Amino acid sequence: MDSDELLKEAARIAREVAGPASSDVDERSRFPAESVEALRHAGLLGALIPGELGGLGASLAEVAACTETLAAHCASTAMVFAMHQIQVACLVRHGHTDGLGQFTRDVARLGLLLASATTEMGVGGDVRTSICAVEADGDEFAVTKMAPVISYAEEADAVFTTARRAADSPSSDQVIVVCRAADTKLERLSEWNALGFRGTCSNGYRLDARGPLGLVVPDPYAAVSSETMLPVSHVLWASVWLGLANGAMDRARRYVQAEARSKPGVLPPAATRLAEAAVVHAQFKDMVAGATARYEALMDDRGELSSIPFVVGMNALKVSASTLVVDVVSRAMGVCGISAYRQDGEYSLGRYLRDAYGAALMVNNERIHANNAHLLLADRRR
Template sequence: MTIQQGATTIGPVTTAADLQMRAQAVAAIAAAHADSVDSEGRFPSEAREAMRTHRLLGAAIPIELGGEGASIRALADVCYTLGRACASTAMIFAMHQTKVACLVRHGRGEPWQDGVMRRIAHDQLLMASSTTEGNNGGNVRASVAAVEVDDAGVRLDRAATVISYGAEADGVVTVARRAVDAASSDQVLCVFLKEDYTLERLSGWETLGMRGTCSSGFRLLAHGGGEQVLKARYAEIHGQTMTPVSHILWSSAWTGIAAAAVEKAQAFTRTAMRGAGGVAPPGAVHYGRAVSGLKQARALIGQSLDRYEAASGDPAALSAMDFQTAITMLKVEVSELAVTTVMSAMRANGLAGYRQDGAFTVGRHLRDVLSAPIMIHNDRIVANLVTATLMAPVAASLRD
């Protein structure tokens, strides 16, 4: 497809506080529809429109391309805020911003990619993620489908186990083998806009939680120009950008879900104590554990943000084993913490938390957060880490 390459558009300079204020406005709308999104298993269209209205979708696009140049720290705060309101909305925002981050770091300066980023900022396009195929068991480091080159450009025929919010997106960022004769691990990242592809539904999305992400399976049939394949190797994109950004933003969304559950446990405990003349209810100990779990998750995210910001300008630092180990384990540790935190909140609330109705229900939060250790399975992540570190020396002292 052709994208007009006009003069550079300078977007508004924003602050983290301004972005957070807009995120809170979106969260209020998302929260009002979160129950129906969950019960009906539908896409959170109201929240998506609010994100467009408040211009959240292009926040991380560079200022010179019409965006706001928002930092990953500011985006993580948005994910946390949205997670407290609607888990599906938060996860959609996190996945979209991960794809935007890949474009910004690895496509910036290329005319077509710059044009896409201008459109994301100007039109508030929503970009979907497609990294999982039906034949690879969820292994994002190996692809079956390959990019095919013809006289008109490139083609891709890909059977995707899931394409998160694929039917609702304005474009898709997908991984594929570099060529038909390339190894499964020789991958590239491709960017297609809605006019470039068709989707044939292969499976539905009837899940326990995160129902609003509408991550059905599709056959993706795409055709575009060769410039729509990023020049950078996918291994580089995955290690330097996709993994750290996704793990930080996902973790922030899950921690937001946990925070909403802790808030309900706090309200229940206060109410119970008032009714019992100041005597704590039996489940109060679980409320304490929930508070502790939330603080631990927030601390882990803060440490990872510090580490990522310190390394972000240095590809070697981003690729270093210590960084990769820490950022990989962030997803594992926060996902497990988020689940135990929400479970503690439910136990604090007792039957009132277990019920699906009432002011103190934690049912939706628990069902949503249970996806955290399963989405890109923690066991696979740890197994990959084990393989990567087998030949690395073990530190001889705390100073090493």
């Protein structure tokens, strides 16, 4: 599948499957099973996996474009897709064991869905700290984690779980363990009933897993995090939010054009507000494209990826994108007026607005500012 075909397929699934199901997913706070099944069937779950391992060999920019397209129709589907691809990126770039190589082929061949358990009860939201540990027993591991959130855990084929490397490791010496669904017991501890992104099913769980030691990612989580997980997360989350903004802008544009058609020759009052919104929207688009290109250019430069300017820049992407999405959607609402405020009708933007507000809170912007504040103490002019 070339780049055009990939994007067309994502657009088709967004339009024909994810969009029609989106209201039901939102209302019932249910997993967008039909959309994920369509993505699996099209091979898109293995998009980032190289061709020689059975995947589509797509670039991150291509996957980001697919994510954006999905989000315009169903932000929950796009977020599930994004979170899955973040794990795939970690697997492809850091899964250098025989066991993980085989697992990567399985992900591509069977379209396995990957979830993630990074946060843990008792660490205060600091994902770079673990309490639970990998307990090695012969050539097997066991791990038990109390996770306040594991999005779509019950639908996933494996949960990528962070834990201390061994029972005697300090809290910051972490690894990722691939916990396959068949070897994992999940006990639900809390329910996800949130304002937005209701289809991600981000319940809390006690996770008990066992498996072969070959499914422990060999690179330290610190490296996986800085080289792959953080930058890929920020790029793909920003793509979800940009897609949300695109969807809202699309409704606003259609609203203004319908007004213009009803009174040809008269500029509709909302047209100027649309033009103002388009300025912020353009800024948002260019920022996401710029950051995606910057990461793709440096992807294999490990030194540069851990440099302060790069990390501060990717953190800035998260903060900016999560702020701009609320700005653009609110402006689109101003364009459509009461038609957007209504819960029904083709210009309704209620779900877009509710989804948009989640962006600044999932990995709270306050925490990101605090991280950058610390890093900037060590920043130097180039």
